Amino acid sequence: MMAVVLAVLVLVALPAAPDEVRAVDTPNDDGGSITVMWTLSADDAALSAYEVVRVAEDGDEEVVAVLPAGVSRCVDEGMPDGRAFRYRVNAVLGDTLRATSALSEPAVSRAQWFNTRRVNVLVALLLFGALILYFIGTARKGKKLFIRRIAGLDAVEEAVGRATEMGRPILYVPGLAAISQISTIASLNILSEIAKKTATYASDLLVPNRDPIVYTVASEMVKEAYAEVGRPDVFRKESVFFVSEDQFAFAAAVNGIMVREKPATICLIGMFWAESLILAETGATTGAIQIAGTDQISQLPFFVTACDYTLIGEELYAASAYLARDPLLLGSLKGQDWGKLVILLILVVGSGLLLVSGVKGLEFFRAIYEFFSVA
Amino acid sequence: MNFAERLGRIDRRIVFAFIAVVVIVPFFLPLSILSRVSPEAQRLFDAVEDIRPNDKPLLISIDFDPQSMPEIYPMLEALLRHAFARDVPVVVMALWVTGVGLGELALNQVAPEYGKEYGRDYAFLGWKPGFAAVVLGMGRSIPETYPTDQYDTPLDELPVMQGVRNYDDIPLAISLSAGDPGVMTVWIPYVQARFGQDLGAGVTAVSAADAYPFLQSGQLTGLLAGMKGAAEYEFLIAEAGYTEAATPAIQAMDSQSMAHLAIILLIVLGNASFILTRKRK
Amino acid sequence: MKQALPRLLCLVAGVVMIVQFFVPHGVSETLFSESLRWVRIISAFALILGVRSIIAHHGTRVRRRTAGWVYSAVTLTAMVVSTFIGLFVGKDANTPSLLASGAQTPIPLHMQLLYENIMAPLGATMFSILAFYMASAAYRAFRARNKEATLLLVAAFIVMIGMVPIGAAIWTKFPDVAQWLLNVPNMAAKRGIWFGIALGMIATSLKIILGIERGWLGGGRG
Numbered sequence: 039m040m041a042v043v044l045a046v047l048v049l050v051a052l053p054a055a056p057d058e059v060r061a062v063d064t065p066n067d068d069g070g071s072i073t074v075m076w077t078l079s080a081d082d083a084a085l086s087a088y089e090v091v092r093v094a095e096d097g098d099e100e101v102v103a104v105l106p107a108g109v110s111r112c113v114d115e116g117m118p119d120g121r122a123f124r125y126r127v128n129a130v131l132g133d134t135l136r137a138t139s140a141l142s143e144p145a146v147s148r149a150q151w152f153n154t155r156r157v158n159v160l161v162a163l164l165l166f167g168a169l170i171l172y173f174i175g176t177a178r179k180g181k182k183l184f185i186r187r188i189a190g191l192d193a194v195e196e197a198v199g200r201a202t203e204m205g206r207p208i209l210y211v212p213g214l215a216a217i218s219q220i221s222t223i224a225s226l227n228i229l230s231e232i233a234k235k236t237a238t239y240a241s242d243l244l245v246p247n248r249d250p251i252v253y254t255v256a257s258e259m260v261k262e263a264y265a266e267v268g269r270p271d272v273f274r275k276e277s278v279f280f281v282s283e284d285q286f287a288f289a290a291a292v293n294g295i296m297v298r299e300k301p302a303t304i305c306l307i308g309m310f311w312a313e314s315l316i317l318a319e320t321g322a323t324t325g326a327i328q329i330a331g332t333d334q335i336s337q338l339p340f341f342v343t344a345c346d347y348t349l350i351g352e353e354l355y356a357a358s359a360y361l362a363r364d365p366l367l368l369g370s371l372k373g374q375d376w377g378k379l380v381i382l383l384i385l386v387v388g389s390g391l392l393l394v395s396g397v398k399g400l401e402f403f404r405a406i407y408e409f410f411s412v413a
Numbered sequence: 414m415n416f417a418e419r420l421g422r423i424d425r426r427i428v429f430a431f432i433a434v435v436v437i438v439p440f441f442l443p444l445s446i447l448s449r450v451s452p453e454a455q456r457l458f459d460a461v462e463d464i465r466p467n468d469k470p471l472l473i474s475i476d477f478d479p480q481s482m483p484e485i486y487p488m489l490e491a492l493l494r495h496a497f498a499r500d501v502p503v504v505v506m507a508l509w510v511t512g513v514g515l516g517e518l519a520l521n522q523v524a525p526e527y528g529k530e531y532g533r534d535y536a537f538l539g540w541k542p543g544f545a546a547v548v549l550g551m552g553r554s555i556p557e558t559y560p561t562d563q564y565d566t567p568l569d570e571l572p573v574m575q576g577v578r579n580y581d582d583i584p585l586a587i588s589l590s591a592g593d594p595g596v597m598t599v600w601i602p603y604v605q606a607r608f609g610q611d612l613g614a615g616v617t618a619v620s621a622a623d624a625y626p627f628l629q630s631g632q633l634t635g636l637l638a639g640m641k642g643a644a645e646y647e648f649l650i651a652e653a654g655y656t657e658a659a660t661p662a663i664q665a666m667d668s669q670s671m672a673h674l675a676i677i678l679l680i681v682l683g684n685a686s687f688i689l690t691r692k693r694k
Numbered sequence: 695m696k697q698a699l700p701r702l703l704c705l706v707a708g709v710v711m712i713v714q715f716f717v718p719h720g721v722s723e724t725l726f727s728e729s730l731r732w733v734r735i736i737s738a739f740a741l742i743l744g745v746r747s748i749i750a751h752h753g754t755r756v757r758r759r760t761a762g763w764v765y766s767a768v769t770l771t772a773m774v775v776s777t778f779i780g781l782f783v784g785k786d787a788n789t790p791s792l793l794a795s796g797a798q799t800p801i802p803l804h805m806q807l808l809y810e811n812i813m814a815p816l817g818a819t820m821f822s823i824l825a826f827y828m829a830s831a832a833y834r835a836f837r838a839r840n841k842e843a844t845l846l847l848v849a850a851f852i853v854m855i856g857m858v859p860i861g862a863a864i865w866t867k868f869p870d871v872a873q874w875l876l877n878v879p880n881m882a883a884k885r886g887i888w889f890g891i892a893l894g895m896i897a898t899s900l901k902i903i904l905g906i907e908r909g910w911l912g913g914g915r916g
Contacts, residue, residue, distance in 0.1 A: 068720035115581075149719045156716050163712070163896070170897055174906065217910075218733070220895045223902065227909035250744035251737060255910060257747075279751040280744035284813070286480060286820035298762050311592055312619060312821060319827040322834075323425065333891045335884050336623055343835040351887045352894035358909055366906050374890075374897045381889055428833055429826045436825065447859040449869060479814035480821050514806065542734065546727035618857075622884070625877060641857060670860035672825060677854060679833040680847070687837045 053081035055137035056088065056110075056127040061145035069119040069149035074112045076139065079129040082107050089128040090114065093141060095121065104130075122146050158409055165380065170373030177369030185368055190329050190347035191360050194228075197327050198235040201302035207242035208232065209301040211292060211317065212256055213308020213332070214248045214285060220355065221333045222252055225308035226259055227358030228331075232305065233263035237272055245278040246295060248288045253280040289313035293320045300324050306341065307331040307354065318344035331357070384410060417693070421686030428679060435675040439667035446670060447644050447663050453628055454645035457587070457613045457635025461495050464584045470502035470536075470573060472583045474600070475512035477591035481617050482515065485589050487643040487662035488615040489519045491650055492587060497527035497534070498655035502573045504583075506538040506559070508547070508594045513540050513563070526658065532571045539563030544594040545603060552580050552608045580610045585634065587613040590620075596633075597623060605632050615642060640665050701905045708903030748773060780805050849875055 057077040064071040074090055085107040092102045092114060102114045117123065122144035128136040177183055201208045210232060212225040229245065236243045245260065247253035257278040264273035281291045293316065296304065304321040306314070307330065314330075314337040321328045322344045330341035331349030341348045349357060352374070359367030388410055395404035414422070450458075464471055473492060477485045496503045505516045516537055529535055538559045541547045550558035555577055556568045568574045576582060586604065588596035596614040605612045611634050616624050618639025627633045637646055643662035650656050711729070714722045752766035785805045838844040855861040856872020901907035 066718050068718050068723060115579075151717055151719050153716055153718045160716060166893070166896055167900055170900055216737075220898050223907075223910050224898060227907065230909045247744075249737075250740035250742075253747060254740055254743050259909070276751050276754060280747035283741075283744075284817070286817040287813075290816070290820050294762075294765065312617075312824065315827050315831060316820065316823055319831050322831075333894075335887055335891075336619055338887075340831070343831045352890035355891075355894035355898045358907065362909075367901070370897050370901055370906065374893050377893045377897075378889060381893070423833070425830050428830045432826050432829045444860075446863050449859070449862045449866075451869070451873075478817075479810075480817040482814075482818065511809075514810070543727065543730055545730055549723065549727070622876060622880070626881065626885075629877070641859075644859075666859055670858040672829070673854045673858045674860065676829050676832050677851060679829060680836045680851070683833050683836065684838050684847070687839075 051131070052135055053085060053129045053131045053137045054079045056129055056139045059125055059127050059139045059142040061123065061125045061142040063145055063147050064113055066150055066153040066155050069147050070117060071113055071115040072117065072123060072125075072145045072147050074114060074125045074127070074142070076110055076127045078108070078110050079137065081129065081131070085129050085131055086133070087130045089130055089136070091126045091128065092117075093124045093126060095123075095144075117147055119147050119149060158411075166373070166377045169376045169380075170370045173372040173376070174366050174369035177365040177372070180365070183365070183368045183372055185356075185360060185371060188349065188353050188356065188360055190331065190349045190353065191357055193327070193329055193347045194232060194361065195235065197303035197305075197329060198232065198239060198241060200327060201236075202239040202241040204302045206302040207244050207299055208236060208303045208305070209244045209246075209292075209295060209299070209321075209326075210305045211246060211308070212252060213306075213310055214288060214313070215252075215309035216249050217251045217255060219309050221309045222249075224355045224357060225331070226252070226256060228305075228307055228354075228361065229256060230259045230263045231358065231361040233260040234267050237264040237267045237269040240269070240272050243277050244295060244299065244301065246281045246288070246292050247279065248281060248283060248285070250280055250283070253278065285311065285313060289316050292317055296320050296324050296326070301326050304328045305330075306345070307349065307357075310334055310337050310341075315340035315344060321345070417686050417689035419686075420682050421690065423679075423682070431679075432672060432675055435671040436668045439671055440664065443664055444667045444670070445663060447648050447666055450645045450649060451638070451642070453636040453638070454642050454649065455635075457615075457637060458495070458646065458649045460585050460611065460613055460634045461492065461501070462499070464496075464499070464501045466500040467502070469582050469584050470504045470577060471496050472586040473503060473505045474586065474588045474590075475505065475507040475516045476509050476588050476595040476599075477515070477617075478509050478511035479515065481591035483665065484617050484640045484643065485591060485615055486515060486519065487640075487660075487665075488637050488646060489515070489589055490523055490658075491643065491646040491656075491662075492589075492615075493519055493523040494526070494656045494658060495646075495650045497523060497529050498650070500534075503535040504538060504573065504577070505535070507540040508544045508588075508599060509591075510540045517563075526656075532566070533573060536568075536571050536573050537563045544599050548599055548603045549607070552604065552610075554579055555582075580604065580608045583610065585611045585613060587615065589615040591617050592620070597627070601627055601632050613637075640669055697908065697911055700911055701908070705903055705905065708899070712903075745773075776805070776808060779803060779808060849879075 056079045059074065059076045061072050061074050064073045076088075079085060087107065088105045088109060089101050090103040090105065090112045092100050103112045105112060114125075123146075124144050125142045127139045129139075130136050173183075198208065210229055212229055213219070213222050215222050217223065233243060243260065245256055247256060257275075260278050261270075261273055264270050282288045295301075296317075297320065301324070304324075304326045306317055306321070306328065310317070310332050311334065314332070314334075318328060318330060318341055328345035329347045329349075330345040331354040332338065332341060333351050333354055335351070338348065338350060356371055359371050388407055391403045391407040394400050395402075395407060461471065471492075473489065475489065493503060505520060507513045507516055516539075520535060520537060524531070524535060531537075539562065541559065547558060556574070559568060561567050562571065580586070586600065588600040590596040590600070596612070596616060597620075600612055600614070604610045612632065613635045614624060614633055615637035616639070618641065621636070621638035621642075624633065624636055624638070628636050637643060640662050644660070644666040647660040647662050651660065707729075710725070714726055748769070752770050755763045755766040756770065783804050832850075836843075836847050836850060838847050852868065853872045853875055855864065856868040856870075861868035861872065898907065902910065
């Protein structure tokens with residue numbers, strides 16, 4: 039009799055069990071994980087916790103997570119791939135009272151070969167790549183492409199001429215970053231063009247480096263540039279040199295070169311950090327013409343303030359096309375511009391969709407908007 | 414050259430000397446004018462405040478070196494004081510090898526103030542090469558990524574690391590970052606975006622502008638921006654009664670305030686000269 | 695042939711890394727971390743070339759007694775001394791080295807000591823020069839030459855004063871106005887530049903991967 043009364047009391051006190059427990063292989067991962075979702079218990083507000091229980095095929099049970107009330111999702115990690123597991127979620131009231139849900143359908147964890155959340159990136163990449171290749175193709179057919187004037191790059195010719203007239207060297211700093219940075223590669227391309235000009239005029243070129251790999255590449259490029267214009271005899275091996283991997287030791291050394299050698303022209307082109315103003319301001323005190331260029335937005339104000347010409351962001355990447363006037367490279371610039379137009383359109387359309395999705399009944403527009411967000 | 418022209422061409426050395434004076438004087442005559450805390454510093458403070466005491470640890474990554482020490486080191490000290498005062502366990506690591514010494518310095522300084530014991534209340538994982546592999550590996554398993562701590566003690570022998578498997582067991586990670594690898598190049602793309610880790614940051618003033626968008630997008634829980642951020646955090650923990658220790662950043666902010674005023678004065682002088690000489694012409 | 699092999703390597707590596715971004719499988723992550731490891735190993739070898747360059751560059755200057763050769767001598771001495779200490783004395787007081795395999799080094803002058811007492815203060819000094827250079831650059835450049843420059847001047851004035859406590863002490867709204875300037879007009883302009891940079895990066899990467907841009911290999915392109 040007592041047992042029956044107790045059982046009834048417990049049944050009355052038991053919270054409602056969570057409902058609709060679903061277990062699925064966690065999408066877009068490298069396996070070893072299953073995502074469990076459930077509908078909250080009707081007594082959620084009163085619960086102390088949810089217990090997520092993993093049930094193996096052989097019936098082995100294990101509590102894999104204890105989560106606070108209000109949570110309806112859990113990622114169970116660290117299990118073997120290819121084996122089926124079922125899940126049960128207990129609603130826990132106080133310390134001991136548990137209402138148990140039904141078992142989920144079995145789920146098997148697997149590693150995926152494609153991240154579906156990055157479809158939008160893939161679409162953008164393909165679209166953008168196609169645009170660039172298309173314009174390179176039209177350029178190859180001989181179509182004339184317009185490119186706007188970039189003052190900083192027009193100044194390069196004048197700068198080399200000035201150095202020759204004054205009999206002073208040109209100091210070219212290809213940034214402080216590694217070769218893996220696009221800005222370093224862009225800078226090296228500009229260096230190659232400048233080296234051709236210094237070779238033609240037989241003026242001195244100094245290229246201090248912070249990264250040993252960049253040093254090796256820069257050295258090779260300058261040598262090739264001299265050979266290409268038929269002046270390998272003017273090339274001095276020691277004009278491209280390695281200084282130090284330490285940021286401020288490098289800055290101190292370059293400052294020293296500026297003060298001692300008094301270059302006619304200083305180019306600070308590539309990736310720069312806190313040393314940007316230290317270099318540019320020292321350069322300004324020596325009276326040199328200074329051409330700077332970087333894609334580090336936070337350093338741009340310093341360069342704009344202290345240098346005569348500054349290549350802002352993408353102008354740096356456009357430089358090699360601009361200086362070499364190579365139609366293939368110019369074609370890619372055109373593709374870039376179209377890419378920007380597409381982004382602009384997406385921005386306008388996306389903002390519009392977000393605005394519209396706020397209206398009752400039009401919430402589905404949000405899904406289109408979310409397609410553009412990157413995970 | 415008349416007076417107006419001279420105003421516009423003050424010798425560089427005089428400008429430097431003037432700045433030196435206005436920076437040095439407040440060290441001896443403190444003004445202590447900090448009275449307002451930015452919302453982003455307050456949010457970081459609140460996030461640390463929300464961590465349950467004596468439970469899962471706060472993770473602090475030292476991604477700076479002695480060169481940015483004046484700005485960022487006071488943040489590290491203030492964060493450690495906040496956590497230790499609230500009995501929140503702390504795990505410290507470094508993405509910059511040159512930051513390891515700074516981590517040790519701060520822990521050795523702050524932990525004794527609160528009677529905290531190594532291994533029980535805090536751990537120092539040290540530095541490992543390959544920052545991307547390290548933070549990604551930690552998302553899978555911290556003990557597998559760091560089998561031992563900085564002092565070669567196996568992680569499972571440290572009580573503070575018991576039950577800490579991966580980011581799921583880290584309520585908040587804070588990157589004190591002076592560049593790359595740091596909060597914007599490693600922690601946000603690899604840890605916040607990939608594992609949904611709650612992330613706070615302390616950065617140098619010059620890179621703060623780059624960090625703000627992540628605050629707006631919700632990828633950063635809170636942010637300490639430069640010396641000002643450090644001063645605000647010192648102010649917050651002092652106000653909450655967690656510490657009576659010295660406040661180096663608040664003091665240094667006096668110098669910064671004065672330097673800003675001095676620069677504004679110089680700009681005004683330059684422009685006065687420019688306008689006067691132009692009128693004459 | 696001299697260019698064909700590097701271009702092929704570049705094409706393969708570039709395509710593999712693009713594909714890697716879209717593949718969540720463990721194989722892809724291993725590939726990524728493994729390639730990062732390769733980069734580190736290659737950098738270590740390139741450092742040897744760097745050291746050779748330092749010795750050649752400064753050695754020549756010292757031998758020829760060119761102007762400022764003393765600085766070159768200091769550089770070479772510093773390099774030899776720190777290499778010796780790093781190899782034979784050790785990283786810090788507790789790390790074994792070639793001279794001492796035990797816990798304690800026989801000479802108390804280890805790398806950590808050099809770092810803390812020479813490198814760190816020198817680096818901090820260089821960094822702190824920024825404060826002076828900012829003042830002189832701002833004084834020289836911020837002139838109300840035209841409407842745009844005046845606008846820049848006013849914005850700079852507000853941000854500079856709003857970002858330090860004295861700004862709030864003068865007018866409580868200064869920090870808010872400064873923050874608004876940073877978060878709204880400044881951010882809008884920055885994002886615009888960012889878009890350009892991001893697209894420029896993709897375009898340049900594509901050009902390099904496809905071998906259209908070959909300047910980085912040295913020599914001509916096309």
